[in-house]
Amino acid sequence: MLNPPESSPAGRTAVSAVVIAVTLILQVSVANRLPLPGGVQPDLVLLAVVALALVAGSMTGMVTGFLAGLAADIIPPADHTLGRYALVYCLIGYLCGVASAEMDRQSAVPFVAVAAGALAGTVLYAGTGMMLDDPRAGWDTVSSMVPLQVLYDVIASPFVVWAVLRATRRYERGERSRGDSLSVPAARYRAMSGRGGNL
Numbered sequence: 001m002l003n004p005p006e007s008s009p010a011g012r013t014a015v016s017a018v019v020i021a022v023t024l025i026l027q028v029s030v031a032n033r034l035p036l037p038g039g040v041q042p043d044l045v046l047l048a049v050v051a052l053a054l055v056a057g058s059m060t061g062m063v064t065g066f067l068a069g070l071a072a073d074i075i076p077p078a079d080h081t082l083g084r085y086a087l088v089y090c091l092i093g094y095l096c097g098v099a100s101a102e103m104d105r106q107s108a109v110p111f112v113a114v115a116a117g118a119l120a121g122t123v124l125y126a127g128t129g130m131m132l133d134d135p136r137a138g139w140d141t142v143s144s145m146v147p148l149q150v151l152y153d154v155i156a157s158p159f160v161v162w163a164v165l166r167a168t169r170r171y172e173r174g175e176r177s178r179g180d181s182l183s184v185p186a187a188r189y190r191a192m193s194g195r196g197g198n199l
Contacts, residue, residue, distance in 0.1 A: 015167055016052050016064050019164055020049075024072065042149075046117070047160040049069075050096045051160055056168070064093055069086035081132050092117050096113060118157060122153065123146060126142040
């Protein structure tokens with residue numbers, strides 16, 4: 001009863017797809033229209049990719065990041081080289097997924113990790129623009145816009161993380177039981193009982 005059951009890969013995939021679809025819609029219809037100072041907006045899709053990677057691990061983070069980035073590359077107003085978001089989100093999803101194994105999801109660490117992922121993603125996207133000679137990715141533009149982008153991402157990150165954790169809670173690494181609401185996840189049981197070893 002204390003051992004966590006296997007999570008549902010199909011359920012996790014479906015929830016991840018819904019999260020990314022909703023985030024893309026919110027990005028295009030709401031976030032991109034916000035009249036924020038500096039002319040930049042929070043990257044809700046990047047935040048969702050990071051949060052999903054923290055919940056589901058590196059493989060899910062990488063695949064979700066690639067597909068979400070590809071969608072972001074195609075959906076209007078896409079005015080950059082095809083594949084830039086796919087590359088950035090894929091790498092960030094993988095790295096955050098690798099880091100997720102060392103994190104305590106019951107603390108504020110996921111919020112800090114999402115902010116760090118947003119910073120890395122923003123810098124990486126700007127860097128790929130400079131390598132591809134994007135005229136909007138000059139050093140002066142990047143140095144003035146990246147700090148604002150990161151600030152807006154950090155401000156938006158608690159809301160995105162909370163929403164993603166709520167949406168994926170049932171499928172989070174199999175810690176929830178399907179059908180037995182009285183079962184206690186092993187990790188939580190060890191934390192409550194003060195036992196750090198195996199059960």
